[in-house]
Amino acid sequence: MNKLPLIIKREYLAKVRNKSFVIMTFLSPILMVGMVVLIAYLTKINDNEKRIIGVLNESDFFSNEFLTTETTGYVNFKDIALQSAKDSTLHMGYYGLLHIPKGANLEQVAKNAFFFSKEAPSTNVLERLERIFQNRLFQQRIQNLGVSAKEFANVDNRFEIKTATFSGQLNLKGINEVKAFIGGGFGYLIMMFIIIYGGFVMRSVIEEKTSRIIEVIISSVKPFQLMMGKIIGTSLAGVTQFAIWILSASLLLFLVFAFFGVDLSVLNNSTHLAPGMAQSISPMDEDLQLYAIEFMKIPWFMLIAFFVLYFILGYLIYSSIYAAIGAAVDNETDTQQFIFPIILPLMLAIYVGFFSVFSNPHGPIAVGFSLFPLTSPIVMLMRLPGGIGEGGVPIWQLIASVVLLVGTFIGIVWLAAKIYRVGILMYGKKPSYKELYKWLKY
Amino acid sequence: MNNILVTKEVTKRFGEHTALNKVSLEIPKNSIYGLLGPNGAGKTTLIRIINQIAFPDEGEVFFDGEPLNAHHIAQIGYLPEERGLYKSMKVGEQALYLAQLKGLGKSEAKKRLKFWFERFEIEGWWHKKVQELSKGMAQKIQFIVTVLHRPKLLIFDEPFSGFDPINANIIKDEILKLKENGTSIIFSTHRMESVEELCEYIALLHNSEKVLDGKLSDIKKDYKNNVFDVCLEVEDGDSLLKELEGKFKVRSSTYLPGESQLELTVELPFADSKEMLAHLSSRANIVRFVETIPSANDIFIETVQSKEVHE
Numbered sequence: 001m002n003k004l005p006l007i008i009k010r011e012y013l014a015k016v017r018n019k020s021f022v023i024m025t026f027l028s029p030i031l032m033v034g035m036v037v038l039i040a041y042l043t044k045i046n047d048n049e050k051r052i053i054g055v056l057n058e059s060d061f062f063s064n065e066f067l068t069t070e071t072t073g074y075v076n077f078k079d080i081a082l083q084s085a086k087d088s089t090l091h092m093g094y095y096g097l098l099h100i101p102k103g104a105n106l107e108q109v110a111k112n113a114f115f116f117s118k119e120a121p122s123t124n125v126l127e128r129l130e131r132i133f134q135n136r137l138f139q140q141r142i143q144n145l146g147v148s149a150k151e152f153a154n155v156d157n158r159f160e161i162k163t164a165t166f167s168g169q170l171n172l173k174g175i176n177e178v179k180a181f182i183g184g185g186f187g188y189l190i191m192m193f194i195i196i197y198g199g200f201v202m203r204s205v206i207e208e209k210t211s212r213i214i215e216v217i218i219s220s221v222k223p224f225q226l227m228m229g230k231i232i233g234t235s236l237a238g239v240t241q242f243a244i245w246i247l248s249a250s251l252l253l254f255l256v257f258a259f260f261g262v263d264l265s266v267l268n269n270s271t272h273l274a275p276g277m278a279q280s281i282s283p284m285d286e287d288l289q290l291y292a293i294e295f296m297k298i299p300w301f302m303l304i305a306f307f308v309l310y311f312i313l314g315y316l317i318y319s320s321i322y323a324a325i326g327a328a329v330d331n332e333t334d335t336q337q338f339i340f341p342i343i344l345p346l347m348l349a350i351y352v353g354f355f356s357v358f359s360n361p362h363g364p365i366a367v368g369f370s371l372f373p374l375t376s377p378i379v380m381l382m383r384l385p386g387g388i389g390e391g392g393v394p395i396w397q398l399i400a401s402v403v404l405l406v407g408t409f410i411g412i413v414w415l416a417a418k419i420y421r422v423g424i425l426m427y428g429k430k431p432s433y434k435e436l437y438k439w440l441k442y
Numbered sequence: 443m444n445n446i447l448v449t450k451e452v453t454k455r456f457g458e459h460t461a462l463n464k465v466s467l468e469i470p471k472n473s474i475y476g477l478l479g480p481n482g483a484g485k486t487t488l489i490r491i492i493n494q495i496a497f498p499d500e501g502e503v504f505f506d507g508e509p510l511n512a513h514h515i516a517q518i519g520y521l522p523e524e525r526g527l528y529k530s531m532k533v534g535e536q537a538l539y540l541a542q543l544k545g546l547g548k549s550e551a552k553k554r555l556k557f558w559f560e561r562f563e564i565e566g567w568w569h570k571k572v573q574e575l576s577k578g579m580a581q582k583i584q585f586i587v588t589v590l591h592r593p594k595l596l597i598f599d600e601p602f603s604g605f606d607p608i609n610a611n612i613i614k615d616e617i618l619k620l621k622e623n624g625t626s627i628i629f630s631t632h633r634m635e636s637v638e639e640l641c642e643y644i645a646l647l648h649n650s651e652k653v654l655d656g657k658l659s660d661i662k663k664d665y666k667n668n669v670f671d672v673c674l675e676v677e678d679g680d681s682l683l684k685e686l687e688g689k690f691k692v693r694s695s696t697y698l699p700g701e702s703q704l705e706l707t708v709e710l711p712f713a714d715s716k717e718m719l720a721h722l723s724s725r726a727n728i729v730r731f732v733e734t735i736p737s738a739n740d741i742f743i744e745t746v747q748s749k750e751v752h753e
Contacts, residue, residue, distance in 0.1 A: 003543055006539065006542050006543060007543075010539055014528070014530070014531065018530070117698070162453070180612075207528075208527075211524055211526040211527065211528060211529055212522075212524045212526030213525070213527055213528055215520075215524055215525065216520070216522060216524040216525055216526075216540065216584070216587070217540075217543065218495050218539070219495060219515070219518070219520040219522070220515060220543035220544050221543055223495075379714075381459045403484040412487075438457050441457065442456055442457065
């Protein structure tokens, strides 16, 4: 009789019924939504504060530039000394006082202008004031050059070079970044999953060792079966958790925005996009449409299929290493020296991915890391949204990457199973790498 | 086939260290077989080989006449020395899981568990978590799980550790009942008094080698050295003692004149005690005349120590 399903079921239930797992699963979405709502709310409050600024204009160059807006109001002082203007600003509880002195020309006036305030002024306020000066100076300067504003606008035209593949397919600038970002999302998901659930596998192995049930179990099943059952059961629990998170978070977000009327656009404004994206998305609607088309053209089905493939292989490789570590030690504090070398390639994959795949998805570093089996599940997924074949990942690279990954998977699982088999019955030995090497020969 | 388990020159090495060196054993069916030896002698390694947790580098193991294979796992029950349970699982659920791993169907396992829980009067524990149980309670569950699938061969490694004397007795009676019902039992322990009480056969492992095995009564016969413990009721002990010392080899003696009792330890050149007994009975009232048979403990210590002297 095959005992693997029994083991998977037990591991799954043990994980899912665990109190901290249940709490984490249901609390995290609430916390996450809570954070989002809180940020939106705070942003709103922040914007609602209206600042009033006193303006003492002694020059002839500014007249109607200071217009009261939703967030900033201006009060003009006239024909009073600077000191009394300062006093009244303070008395009235205004935010600050802008002093524009007399001067022969605008340049000089602008240079000598001062903003007085009780505390260091907010950068928002300063930027707004500075923009007023900049606009005024700009007008003055092009006027001095004898160029009209309209003429200047014609001159000041940004230029972007168009790109295409040799077959004539048009490329959109920045689309590589967008695509890598999507792939990066997948890669990041894999990394998080490996670190969280690999850790669970490891702790579960340690628990079996410390509770001394291990010898009872492996007198009935093969250690390899137990290890695989544990890895699969734990990952199913993880998939359950992720599914609950995604579902409940989207549901909660929807409810919150529907009932409490928090404006989503507030968030959109404050979200910081990657520099490349912000530039490429902001200006032109027609481009936006092109992006939408390009976005639809991303081979989603292929991408998700490869995500599943790389996810399964990558997760199995790493979690069997985690299982071997769990078997080698007696308690969790001894795991540190072994954990770091596992996390290192994962981190490297993410950072190399974000830096070099974003700028050049087909550069030598990107190619190298998408072939190397310990980083390929993450890096290859960042490259794949660009498609396969021409203009995308060459087919030979994809095949080589998968073959290497499968080969490594078999090798690592075999090694890990050997260490696991010996380690689970070893008590009271602090393992070193040398010791682990010896175990491989038992 | 009269042996449930036979090992032939089984050798197991861990790197440089040889854990078992050409160990050959024959474990008869329907008997209790004591596997004895100091710590590190190789008992656990041998037991793990029988359970197919470890595999021998050389040699063969036969179970019920067949070379040991994966099917035999369901016919062996093993209670390891290092034993535990999942702490956060419920008792019933866990027992069911372990029984299913041994190949029992769910409903059959449930039925049998119910029987054992009633027998040990622990029906109320089914929904308890293991962490709420005491060590002795957990041991009972482990015992039930070990025997539940009615294996042909049971292996108990230090089964009484963790039990109070009352529960140890309950378990001992259960082991004897299992033996009566035809189960063969391997019993690994340091507690020599339980060896005397339970085992018909023993094997002694020392430094990875088998140094002694066979029927316990035969081994005892081999180890006895014709020494008799004698107690006589006599008025004039001193003169009798002198006389006896002239005729027999007296190892030690005490005479208590007030109680008119003479105690002697006498060694005879051969096993025939008739002559001495006749002589003694003509001279004094015999209070006690016993041949001293070495205990399993004596044999254990003597064998191990003599090995260490020779090496």
